[in-house]
Amino acid sequence: CPYPSLWVWSPGTPGVGKTTLGKELASRAGLSYVNVGDLAREGELYEGFDEEYDCPILDEDRVIDELEDRMSEGGVIVDYHGCDFFPERWFHIVFVLRTDNSFLYNRLESRGYTGKKLQDNIQCEIFQTLYEEAVLSYRKEIVHQLPSNTPEDLERNLDQIVQWIEQWMKDNN
Numbered sequence: 691c692p693y694p695s696l697w698v699w700s701p702g703t704p705g706v707g708k709t710t711l712g713k714e715l716a717s718r719a720g721l722s723y724v725n726v727g728d729l730a731r732e733g734e735l736y737e738g739f740d741e742e743y744d745c746p747i748l749d750e751d752r753v754i755d756e757l758e759d760r761m762s763e764g765g766v767i768v769d770y771h772g773c774d775f776f777p778e779r780w781f782h783i784v785f786v787l788r789t790d791n792s793f794l795y796n797r798l799e800s801r802g803y804t805g806k807k808l809q810d811n812i813q814c815e816i817f818q819t820l821y822e823e824a825v826l827s828y829r830k831e832i833v834h835q836l837p838s839n840t841p842e843d844l845e846r847n848l849d850q851i852v853q854w855i856e857q858w859m860k861d862n863n
Contacts, residue, residue: 695766695781704771704811705797706789707838712769714848719855724760726753726770743807750775772820774827782858784828785851786821787838 709725716723730736730748733756737749754775760766761780768776773784789797791812798808814820824833836847 695761695764695768704803705794705801706787706815707844708769708771708787711785711787711838711844711847711851712767714844715851716767718848719852721765721767721855722760723767724757724769726768729753729756743810773824776827778828781828782832783854784824784833785847786824786833786835787847788821788835789815789838791815793839 712723712725715721726748730746730753733752735749735752735756736746738747739745740747754777757768757780761768761777768781794815795808795812798811803811821833821835836850837843838847
């Protein structure tokens with residue numbers, strides 16, 4: 691395929707900067723950007739509602755069906771907080787954004803997260819729960835962690851990923 695597909699992914703944690711990075715990267719690199727949460731909302735790709743976390747439950751099979759054609763064309767940045775249901779063949783590289791808990795706590799609190807939802811998201815980051823899921827779901831050599839605490843981290847990450855894309859294009863076209 692002419693363009694790599696990237697998985698800008700965070701270990702389960704909202705608030706680490708996936709959307710900011712993904713949208714800016716798509717703009718700079720000329721790739722398309724897919725926010726799975728938005729895609730699910732627009733297509734009502736749900737199979738229920740989780741009362742405990744006060745959020746809809748994603749219908750993973752319908753999400754895969756919805757994305758299959760786009761992903762086979764390549765050049766897609768996917769933004770979502772989980773990864774174990776996406777086909778391994780979809781991604782050339784996986785970037786896991788990591789945020790220190792002091793930054794993350796404030797970001798989530800400002801979004802209105804409280805109680806169990808706030809606590810579980812912080813614990814997920816502390817224990818690297820879903821980073822480990824990424825390593826188990828994809829070849830370890832394509833999974834990379836990037837710090838995402840400050841605007842300087844964002845710029846450094848953008849530069850690094852754009853360089854990777856340029857190198858991938860040279861090597862594969």
